[in-house]
Amino acid sequence: MRSGQGKSGLVFALLGLGLGMLVLLVAVQSFTDIGQLLFTPAEKAGMESLLVIHKAIPADHAGHPAFSDEEIRDISHQSFVHAWGPVTANQFKVSATAGFQTRFYTDLFFEAVPDTFLENRPEKWHWDPGDPVLPIIISTDFLTMYNYGFALSQGLPQLSEASVKSIPVSISISGPGGSGQFMASVVGFSNHISSILVPQRFMDWANLHYGQMAKPAPTGIILKVTDPSDPQLAAYLHTHHYQTNADNLKFSKIRVILTTILSAIGLFGICVIALALIIFSVYLQLVISRSGEQIRLLSILGYEGNTLGRLLTMSMVPLYIWMLVAALVAVQGLQWLVRRSLLAKGLIIDSMISPYVPVCLVAVLLVFYLFTRSSVNRHIRAVS
Amino acid sequence: MQDRPSDIWNRDCRFNQGEYIHIRAPSGTGKSTLIHYLYRLRTDYAGSITLDNQDLRNTGPARLAQLRQRHLSVVFQDLRLFGELTTAENLEVKRALTPEIPREIIPDYAGRLGITEKLGQSGNRLSYGEQQRVAIIRSLLQPFDWILLDEPFSHLDHLNIRHAASLIAEACLVNKSGMIIVDLEEDDHFDYTRKLML
Numbered sequence: 285m286r287s288g289q290g291k292s293g294l295v296f297a298l299l300g301l302g303l304g305m306l307v308l309l310v311a312v313q314s315f316t317d318i319g320q321l322l323f324t325p326a327e328k329a330g331m332e333s334l335l336v337i338h339k340a341i342p343a344d345h346a347g348h349p350a351f352s353d354e355e356i357r358d359i360s361h362q363s364f365v366h367a368w369g370p371v372t373a374n375q376f377k378v379s380a381t382a383g384f385q386t387r388f389y390t391d392l393f394f395e396a397v398p399d400t401f402l403e404n405r406p407e408k409w410h411w412d413p414g415d416p417v418l419p420i421i422i423s424t425d426f427l428t429m430y431n432y433g434f435a436l437s438q439g440l441p442q443l444s445e446a447s448v449k450s451i452p453v454s455i456s457i458s459g460p461g462g463s464g465q466f467m468a469s470v471v472g473f474s475n476h477i478s479s480i481l482v483p484q485r486f487m488d489w490a491n492l493h494y495g496q497m498a499k500p501a502p503t504g505i506i507l508k509v510t511d512p513s514d515p516q517l518a519a520y521l522h523t524h525h526y527q528t529n530a531d532n533l534k535f536s537k538i539r540v541i542l543t544t545i546l547s548a549i550g551l552f553g554i555c556v557i558a559l560a561l562i563i564f565s566v567y568l569q570l571v572i573s574r575s576g577e578q579i580r581l582l583s584i585l586g587y588e589g590n591t592l593g594r595l596l597t598m599s600m601v602p603l604y605i606w607m608l609v610a611a612l613v614a615v616q617g618l619q620w621l622v623r624r625s626l627l628a629k630g631l632i633i634d635s636m637i638s639p640y641v642p643v644c645l646v647a648v649l650l651v652f653y654l655f656t657r658s659s660v661n662r663h664i665r666a667v668s
Numbered sequence: 669m670q671d672r673p674s675d676i677w678n679r680d681c682r683f684n685q686g687e688y689i690h691i692r693a694p695s696g697t698g699k700s701t702l703i704h705y706l707y708r709l710r711t712d713y714a715g716s717i718t719l720d721n722q723d724l725r726n727t728g729p730a731r732l733a734q735l736r737q738r739h740l741s742v743v744f745q746d747l748r749l750f751g752e753l754t755t756a757e758n759l760e761v762k763r764a765l766t767p768e769i770p771r772e773i774i775p776d777y778a779g780r781l782g783i784t785e786k787l788g789q790s791g792n793r794l795s796y797g798e799q800q801r802v803a804i805i806r807s808l809l810q811p812f813d814w815i816l817l818d819e820p821f822s823h824l825d826h827l828n829i830r831h832a833a834s835l836i837a838e839a840c841l842v843n844k845s846g847m848i849i850v851d852l853e854e855d856d857h858f859d860y861t862r863k864l865m866l
Contacts, residue, residue: 581748584709586736586765586810588729 293567300560302607305648308553309615309641311546316638317622318542321631333512334401334476336371338504340525350501355524364509364517369398371479371504372487375495376459380468382451392455395479396487397506406472411486418455418468421481422448427473445473459494477506515540557648564652565659572596572660576667583668592668593661600656604649615641675864676702683846685813688858691850693866699850700745702866703818706848707742708732737765741812743820747803751792755783755802758791763809777805781831796823804832808839815840817849821857833857 337359339349351359351370360368378392399405408419431442443451448470455466474481491497509517518537521528572579582592619637626633675681676691677698683689693699704710705717708724717724719735727735749758759774778784781801786794794802800823807815815836821829837858840847847858850866 578750581750582761583733584707584736584748585762585806586733588733590729591733 293563293570297560297564297567298603298607300556300563301652302611304553304556304558304560305607305611305645306553306614307556308550308648309611309644310618311550311553312640312644313615313619313638314549315543315546316640317619317633318546320633321626333509334403335507335509335512335528336397336477336479336504337507337521337526337528340527342525349503351503351505352501356502356505359505359507362516362520364511364514364520365507366510367400367508369401369506370502371506372396372484372491372500373503374487375491375497375500376457376461379456380453381456382453392480394482394487395477395504396482396484397477398484401506401508402472402481403474403476404472408469408471409483411483413489416467418466418482418486419471420453420468421472421474421477422470423478423480424473424475425478426480457490457494459496461492461494461496464494513539515543557652561652561655564656568596568656568659569663572663572667579664579668589664589668590661593657593664596660596664597653597657601653604653608645608649611645612637612642674866676866681864683814683848686844686846687861688840688847689849690854690858690860690863691848691866692852692854692863693850694852697866699852699866700818703742703744703816703848703850706814706816707740708735738811739813741807741810741815743800743803743807743815743817745818745822747796747799749791749794749799749802749806752790754788754790755794755798756787758802759806759809762806766810768811769809773809774805777808777835780835781805781828797825797828800824801828801832804836808835812843812845814846814848817847819851820849821851829857 339351341349356368356370359365372395374394378394380390380392382388399409402409402421406419406421408417409421411418427443427445427448434440435442451470453468453470455468457464457466488499491500511517520526579589579592583589616637619633620635623633623635674697691699691702693702701710705713706724708717708727711725719739750761753761755778756774759778760771763769763771763774775784775787778787781804783798783801783805786798786802791799791802800820804820807817817836820836821832824832836847839845849858854863
């Protein structure tokens with residue numbers, strides 16, 4: 285079939301296909317790039333993030349702050365949770381006195397998490413009944429609060445991490461099971477857990493000994509997650525009224541917004557492609573109806589409609605392959621350009637395009653090919 | 669049509685394999701219509717036409733293509749060439765359907781009918797006589813059980829008729845095929861086994 289006419293239809297259809305494909309592919313690629321830039325710092329560094337979640341305090345202070353077995357089971361089954369551990373609170377009273385010249389007295393609380401959840405676990409993080417010194421980890425936030433809030437206003441000395449570690453602390457514990465005295469020392473600081481941590485072993489022992497309850501229901505859950513900005517995580521915490529202090533969760537909102545925008549762009553690309561399909565179909569119909577006489581004659585000579593359709597469809601395949609190569613080159617070129625301009629701003633993305641791009645491209649072309657074939661066969665049946 | 673005695677219309681009629689049948693048909697008696705019915709270009713008739721006990725009317729597109737590629741050959745009165753294709757292309761389009769027919773047969777046949785110089789010329793620049801010879805050659809570029817000829821020599825001179833008829837006869841012999849020729853007048857181009865009136 286030779287039809288010099290109606291070429292403009294083909295050109296428009298191919299332009300539309302190319303444009304739609306480019307928009308779709310750029311959306312797919314941007315999604316990968318943005319993911320790389322924003323959302324997975326932990327994954328990039330090869331580690332996971334820790335989150336401690338608590339139940340939100342309701343306005344009427346009703347409800348139980350501890351997690352039930354059922355709630356814990358549900359949390360542990362979520363796909364974004366890599367590992368979880370209970371945060372155990374003390375079931376006894378604790379007070380501490382510390383300092384050399386200036387004695388410092390305060391009531392305290394303890395919490396314990398399983399050892400595997402401690403980042404940079406200190407060497408001395410070990411306690412057995414009868415050990416002389418109880419190791420403690422406190423949140424760096426507490427030290428900051430003391431140094432820049434409390435100490436300055438009260439005329440107390442500011443303390444470095446090293447000096448805090450050297451201060452002897454004496455701990456008094458009392459509860460239904462009796463009372464006791466311990467020497468304690470701060471052995472480390474935590475960025476992730478806003479609490480005063482003691483070894484799990486001590487907590488279990490002391491709860492049994494003084495509080496008469498070895499394993500109370502946990503009031504908090506510590507989670508290991510690969511991506512704290514995962515919108516699924518944020519949605520889960522929100523629907524179950526759990527709260528956490530991780531800044532990373534803020535990203536989840538940005539991520540939802542960006543995902544929505546990129547999906548809209550991708551959808552727009554798909555619409556353009558669909559439009560191109562319609563123009564293409566009209567073009568094919570035009571070509572075939574202009575060649576109606578020839579098609580009828582070929583059919584008289586013994587050509588089957590489907591064979592003719594296959595020939596016409598196959599004649600389009602080189603076009604598709606050119607298109608595929610051109611689109612890949614264009615997206616790769618864009619990626620290099622974007623990478624160069626981002627590098628100047630200190631941001632790094634891959635120099636190669638995401639593997640989803642060629643997959644998406646092949647899928648679009650396959651749809652286009654199948655559409656062409658069915659459309660050609662339909663039009664040929666109509667004329668012959 | 670029904671007022672006139674006919675050996676075909678409104679009768680049962682059987683053509684046996686290998687028969688050479690001449691059907692004389694004065695103008696307006698449905699000569700081309702008969703060829704179109706037999707080639708299943710049209711099905712607007714009462715009654716039925718069967719080929720190997722299969723009703724032509726119920727032939728699907730795949731089977732029909734098969735019939736036209738390997739069992740039924742035809743030369744139409746209106747020749748039906750591709751005007752924008754060259755003679756050689758017109759012939760190759762047909763030959764390509766049956767690869768066992770060698771490509772070299774095209775220049776050979778063209779030579780025998782004296783249109784070698786026309787092989788590169790496009791169909792719509794050929795004279796009727798040339799077009800008719802191309803249509804005849806085209807009908808021989810396939811295996812067939814029956815060849816249907818509709819006034820096949822109407823535009824040819826005596827010499828060319830002799831060449832064309834001997835070419836067709838040879839092909840029929842090779843294919844052990846039958847022939848149905850419809851024409852205005854009686855003739856003795858072939859050794860007919862039967863002569864009928866339409």
